[in-house]
Amino acid sequence: MATKTSSPCPENKQDWLDCLKASGYRLTSPRRAVVETLANSQRALNATEIYDLAREQYPSLGLVSVYRTLEKLEQLELIQRVHHPDGCQAFIAGFTGHQHLLICQSCGKAEFFEGDNLEMLFERVAQESGYQIQEHWLQFFGFCSKCRTDKD
């Protein structure tokens, strides 16, 4: 029942490209630009944000290619959609295994944590509701250490 937190890994950039290649997709400049941008981000980004950031390095990138690349990365489970009260269009580098998100309400910085222990709750809710529970979402919102300091 270890609780561990960790940030999205910038170094998985090459893994993503390998994975795209292995899945039969060609490695192109637009795809590299999107992968680069998302893999380097500490926080979830939506299509337009990725477009704007990536164009700083690769100005001819089209927004359509951002959408198309996101679609493929999501299918390959290299990225995942982040749900948020203000919207659910943003994506962040995915994690293998059973992980939950912890999101800063001020700067958006995201970390993953594991080690929930909800089996007893599953059982009780299943018993009382008659539902067969298959999946769960758990997400924490708060203020990261940097934003807490900045507030003072």
Added chain:
Amino acid sequence: MATKTSSPCPENKQDWLDCLKASGYRLTSPRRAVVETLANSQRALNATEIYDLAREQYPSLGLVSVYRTLEKLEQLELIQRVHHPDGCQAFIAGFTGHQHLLICQSCGKAEFFEGDNLEMLFERVAQESGYQIQEHWLQFFGFCSKCRTDKD
């Protein structure tokens, strides 16, 4: 630490109208139609679904009024938005107090449960991440007893 599950209450229809009235809004046929439709639903509905259902009884209802009524009901916390892998535009009757959703992956039927006990997890994650945790989302997905039976 009681775990209790319960369905959205159809009988709060009148409460919603009273609440709208008390907040200075007029009681109109379009609003009644939207309230009626949502209060009677066991599952979360989006604007278009509400529009289609409500028009069976009140054909002159406009989609714009559905959006406007949803906005007010959400502000008054009579309904809440339901996040789902397939989309986050649906609303369901809200519950007072600290409640979490349990959603059927087959028919969409939703129930609320309470009684999570995540304080220890909060503390551990806060300690290890440095975040000050403010809020959490917990949602279960599964198959309701009816859909489990129907599968056989």
Added chain:
DNA sequence: TTCGTATTGAAACTGATTTTCAATATCATT
């Protein structure tokens, strides 16, 4: 019943995402 005004539905508009399509770039094969 009257009347001020909140609310309505239709139409126009916005912003996000998808589709279409001709031009281009990738990469397996030579």
Added chain:
DNA sequence: AATGATATTGAAAATCAGTTTCAATACGAA
């Protein structure tokens, strides 16, 4: 390294959800 089949591209058009505008209407206090 050059070739060529075809996957991928960006731009423009199309679609879709949601919002704004506005003149007509309906609510409800007086």
